[in-house]
């Protein structure tokens with residue numbers, strides 16, 4: 275079905291457009307553009323990534339899964355212990371410190387489970403997922419991971435890290451929180467004041483590769499306290515960095531605050547689907563600035579504004595479980611639970 279375009283009269287934040295093929299060819303100007311995006315907003319468009327056909331298939335997988343009976347989907351629910359893989363029902367998470375509820379449902383499929391299929395590493399999935407493992411999910415996961423590895427290699431070099439040091443923290447030999455997520459966000463009643471679908475957050479891991487059809491994603495542009503839409507552009511993925519990259523780099527790389535609200539204008543009448551592939555560090559990797567491996571990072575962490583990026587030695591697995599667990603509404607005791615779910619979000623105004 276044809277979707278209405280993003281309204282022309284609604285401002286959208288212009289992300290830099292990075293050409294993936296040029297990155298692969300080691301094009302110096304393109305690498306500079308990517309580095310600029312990574313160290314300022316932490317969001318950019320990625321074109322020529324070659325994953326469009328797989329993305330379409332993944333949206334079909336998502337639609338098939340979300341149309342299963344709720345009772346069946348609930349058999350595969352994430353639970354309240356801080357595990358991300360599986361199904362998340364609408365309203366299972368808080369979107370703010372007051373305990374308002376999210377309005378999206380999604381399915382998270384672990385990279386480890388996809389790559390080991392038909393073996394199980396972490397958990398099992400609904401039949402609509404199993405049926406599409408070989409022909410849809412595995413190809414999408416492989417291609418998306420390969421793209422993120424190219425991006426990681428470039429960042430590793432630009433950060434002055436010895437070859438392989440950042441990559442080995444994202445090895446697929448070790449279990450990780452890396453996963454793909456298909457999100458369904460139904461239209462909201464016109465008078466519904468609570469328009470937040472996914473609350474303000476920074477991403478938990480390293481790199482997110484996102485595919486949007488409708489508006490609704492917003493970023494808070496650094497130095498302002500205003501939310502701005504990111505406009506979906508056909509064939510352009512939206513990429514962003516997560517907390518692990520900000521921490522590893524001692525604050526050089528930016529993990530920016532974002533959220534999902536009702537799509538703008540006519541688009542608000544339609545169901546919003548989105549698809550993400552998250553690359554996250556291996557579970558046992560310690561999230562600390564890589565000061566011993568890069569002079570640039572050692573220098574960055576000496577700046578007072580970056581001091582907060584020392585975690586005290588949390589592993590990626592612990593960081594990730596804490597964030598997921600404390601955003602579950604069933605675990606909520608009060609505003610402190612929301613605070614306990616936070617990562618590198620420092621802007622009190624956006625909590």
Ligand SMILES: O=C(O)CCC(=O)C(=O)O
Nearest residue numbers: 457477486491534548550
């Ligand atoms: O749906 C989107 O556009 C963004 C989703 C997102 O931020 C997330 O799942 O972390």
Ligand SMILES: [Fe+2]
Nearest residue numbers: 475476477532
């Ligand atoms: Fe996100």
